Amino acid sequence: MKNLFLIFAATLFLGIGTAYATNITIPDKNSAAETGWYGMQEDDEVEPGMAQNQAWDLEGFFLNGKMLSLVGGYDFQNGAGRWNSGDIFIDINGDAVYGDIHEGTKGNHSVQETYGYDYAIDLYWTGDIFSYNVFELDSDTWLQRAFYHQNQGSSPWRYESGxxxxxxxxxxxxxxxASGYDTFSGDWHNELIVDLSFLPKGSEFIAHFTMGCGNDNIMGQGTTPNPEPATMVLLGFGLIGIAGLYRKKL
Structure with missing residues (x-):
């Protein structure tokens, strides 16, 4: 009976934060085409005029509670060709600048600009170990842009300093x-996961990622968990009731 009580209580607690991952991907609005690799979808889609294959495809952002997943055929660890992975940028104020193609100069230039993003999740690998740092951005922040001038709508690429x-x-x-993404096209799908616990609870956010060339640009929009007080009160009453039942059985 004691073991049954402990198992039930643990399951009740864990159930509060357990949910299926939700696809929070939004179109980057860089194409008006209806079909093909330059269409409005994100799976089997890249930016207009760019290389069209699975190795460059950024397929989706997913949110499971406070855990953010980024999925794509692109190799986030090793890159593709000479083009390395970028960082994840988060906006919580609704003022991120993205999706509009505009001309720029060629190169991964450094710019003193946040593009409206509030946080940078600086991704890196040490051998096969994936880690990251998180920076809160301000007016002294320097970021790096996507390389090709026609892909400036994919910027920013990487956090640099500040x-x-x-x-x-x-x-x-x-x-x-990774398994579990059979609904996507392509023969393989890579997945990285970061924890958004650093954001205020209940934050509505925009997420952004691209690779060095800006060949594809992925955006996501979601809300971090914010447990309602009433839920916690009901949970407390439930556990008190279970404890009382357990004592009676003794």
Whole structure:
């Protein structure tokens, strides 16, 4: 009976934060085409005029509670060709600048600009171990742009310097050839996962990622969990009731 009580109580607690991952991907609005690799979808889609294959495809952002997943045929660890992975940028104020193609100069230039993003999740690997730092961005922040001038709508690419570091050397999760994404096209799908616990509870956010060339640009929109007080009160009453029942059985 004691073991049954403990198992039930633990399951009740865990159930509060357990949910299926939700696809929060939004179109980057860089194409008016209806079909093909330059269409409005994100799976089997890249930016207009860019290389069209699975190795460059950024397929989706997913949110499971406070855990944000980024999925794509693109190799987030090793890159593709000479084009390395970028960082994840988060906006919580609704003022992120994205999706509009505009001309720029060629190169991964450094710019003193946040593009309206409030946080940068600086991704890196040490061997096969995936880790990240988190920076809160400000007016002194420097970021790097996507390389090709016609892909400036994919910017920013990487965090460079400035702002305020709020998390250091956090271990993330990375799975090459991940399972569970059979609804996507392509023969393989890579997945990395970061924890958004650093955001205020109940934050509505925009997420952004691209690779160095800006060949594809992925955006997501979601809300971090914010447990309602009533839910916690009901949970407390439930556990009190279970404890009382357990004592009676003794």
């Amino acid at each position: 702002g305020n570091q709020i998390l250091n050397e956090v271990t993330g999760q990375y799975t090459a050839n």
